[in-house]
Amino acid sequence: MPDEGSRLQALPGGRESADELGHFSDEALLALVSRSDNAALAELYDRYGRVAYGLAVRILRDSALAEDAVQEAFLAVWRSAGSFRADRAKPSTWILTLVHRRAVDLVRREERRRSSPLEAAPQEAAGATDEEVALLARRRIVQDALRRLPDEQREALELAYYGGFTQAQLADRLGQPLGTVKSRMFTGLRRLRDLLADAGVDLASDL
């Protein structure tokens, strides 16, 4: 995704501002969070909370459980920002991974698995805010890439990621050998990665 945690820019000498956090990179915000800066956590939530919640709702189909998952994930960010390694992931990847894991744990515990396919992104949204427009654009990019995967690869990815199924459960459900499911997931995810890169999405983990 175009990195909206925009890079820190050196402002002209000695300039000050009360609300500069909007200009901080995600990495700088995490550094502040590791020193218990509540405002920095708030800024990260403002950047990623909406998609985090949308993901949790998609997986859990329940707004209360989704709120729990998002809350637990951001509190995990709060507690462990100090051990975040920038060479392993972008902060947004890390945060969304925490949300995904919490949501999947909850969906497995509550046995609420759903397997409905993704809805298509609406063509336009009247009166959308800037944030909504940006989210819609990203949604379209990812959905376009998914659509270009062979059906069985897309199905494996979607059932795993949104449905919370393990590979073993998928093999069972689809009536396929486990090795086949693993291959589809691996090939599919690699192809998705390459399609996204072709579409100009920034997947870089190095900074």
Add this chain to the structure above:
Amino acid sequence: MDTHDIHELAAGYVLDALEGDERREFESHLAGCTVCAEELPSLRAAAATLAYAVDTSPAPPASLRAEILERAVPERRTPAPVVPLRRRLAVPVFSAAAAAAAAAGIVLGLWASSSSGPSRPVVVPIEGRQGSLIVTQGGDAFLVVPRLRSAPPGKTYEAWVVLRGVPRPAGTFRGGQERVVVSLDRPVPSGARVAVSLEPAGGSEQPTGPLLLQTESA
């Protein structure tokens, strides 16, 4: 009998689709496999983009944000491994003894010598009060100070980058906001400290007033 290629488990791993034995099996494989280690970040990032393919039209309730921030209170934690938090001698920063103490506090090989700044943002606390210095990978430095009263009329705050006892001007500012964020005019090299003094309006070439705050060594 499963004869799959174990590298393929990387996808299931980043999609959180491995459990128990399989996850452990992959994790111990990962510890020794450079191919997987190199590929994992991009696979993980690709998996995370799937979060963006969902419907985000129902926005989360405002109460969710409030609850998170309310529960995010400082707790005893492992501090980010940035600088050793040594006790400083209580001497003015411009004395020879303090210069020696600052030199002794020099860090630490945390900063890659090949880049202009640290390999990850460094956060250095201000001594004795809230606030921090942040140095980014690009080498930009920001001083963040909550609740600093406005400089009196005719005066201004001035930031200094102090290296080996020598202060150099790094920008002036007025203060007064809930939280002041000052972009410093000059980089903060490893081992330097940042200090702030009150100066006549327009700033000075050297500190003329007492130091109001200083950071630990960067």
